[in-house]
Amino acid sequence: MEPHSRTIDILLAQYSESHRNPTNELIHFICVPVIVLSLLGMLWWVHPLLAVAVVVASLAYYWKLSRPFAAGMLVMALVMLGIIAALPPIAVLPLCIVIFVLAWAGQFIGHMIEGKKPSFLDDLRFLLIGPLFVLSFLYRRFHLAY
Template sequence: MNDHPQRRIDELLARYEESHRNPMNELIHCVCIPAIVFSLLGLCWSVSPAVALVVAAASLAYYLSLSPPFAAGMLAMAAVMLVLLARLPAGAVLPVSAVVFVLAWAGQFVGHKIEGKKPSFFEDVRFLLIGPLFVLAVLYRRWRIQY
C-alpha cells in the first residue's frame, strides 16, 4: 500500500508519457523539445531580452509549484539558453529561432506519426509546459535524481 498521495507532477507526467512510449519518439522529443524551448525564448528575445526573461521567470514559477528539482533543472536549461541567445548576433536571433522552431515542431510531428498517437497538448494545453519536464524526467531517471 502506498502511503504517499500522487503528486500533481507525477499525474501530469504519467498522462504525458501515455503518448510518448515509442523509444524513437522519446529520442525525437528529447532533441526537439529543448530546441523548441530555445526557439521560443529566442522569439521572445527578438522582441526584447526583458520579454524572454519574464517568460522564463513565469515558466520557472509554474515549475517550482510542481517540483523544486524540476524547477532547478529548468533554471539551468533556461540560463544556458539565454546565455547562448545573448551571444548570438542581434540580427541572427529571429531567423535562427524561427528556423529552429519550424524544424523542431516538424520533428515532433514525425515522432507522433511514429508513435501513432496525437500530441498530448491537443488534449490539454498545459502539456506544452510539461514537455520540457518530460525531457528532464528522462535525464533525471538516467542520472537517478529524485524529482
C-alpha cells in the first residue's frame, strides 16, 4: 500500500486478501447483498425505525470512508427497505431468517473454497466492508470513482 493510501483503499485491499477465488467472489456478490437485505428485514420486523436507524448509522460510517460509496449504499438501502416494506408483514421475519441462514452458509462455503477464514473474524469492521467490496466491482465496471 502507498504511504498515503485512503482508509477505504486499505480496508478493501485487506478484505480482498481472503476473496481472490472467482467462485468465492461470485458467492459473495450474491450472498453479501442478500445478507444485508435479510438483516434489514429482521430489524424492520422489530420496528421499521430500527432498520432505518441502522441504515443511517451505516451511511455515516460509509460517508467517512467514501462519499461515492455512501451514495451507492444509500441507493441500495432504499431499494432494500422498499422491498421489505412491500412484503406482507407476517412473512418478513420467517423469510429473512431463512435467507440469512442460507446466505451465511453460502459465505462459509465460499471461504472453504477459498481456503481462508472470513475477514470479519479478525476485524468486525469487515462486516461493513463486505457490501463495499461488492459495490467496488460495480463502480469499477462503470468507471466510477470511489
